[in-house]
Amino acid sequence: MPFAPGGDTAGETAESTAAPSTQPTVVIESTEFGFSPSTVTLTQGEEIVLRLVNNGLVEHNIDIPMLGVLLTAAPGETVETILVVPGSGNGGSFTCSLAGHAEAGMTGNIQIGLAVAESPDAETQVVAARIEMDETTGMPSITTAIILAMGMFLAMMAFVVGMLQFMKGFEEQL
């Protein structure tokens, strides 16, 4: 099936396998009149599924201006959308924008934290800095020193061998 030559089939396969998705799902429940949880923590740059479960008896929505998201759910309905959390900033608030609902308690906060994936970047930067330092300070002189040391070692070996052979010849003459 994955190797089917038809472009359509391949497309459908990709879509159907992508749908169950590996994105983290953030579920927010709405009732009269509040959100649960009312504080949501997201990660910078992460792609997530945002799901609104309306367990209320009237229509509610979740309006997140910061993310450009407005999800509306009828009573008992669940709606969701995929969004990418901004790569900067540290959060904002959300409400149910229906008349009077925010005032009645339908507000919440979004906190945006740094991605854990920041650490490999930091490591790369440290390694890059280390290489840079070696290039500017140590590297060329270390290479030169090694070449010089090897040259001196070979010269000494040649000298010692030469001396031994000379002494051997001298002994034989006696």
Ligand SMILES: [Cu+2]
């Ligand atoms: Cu509402």
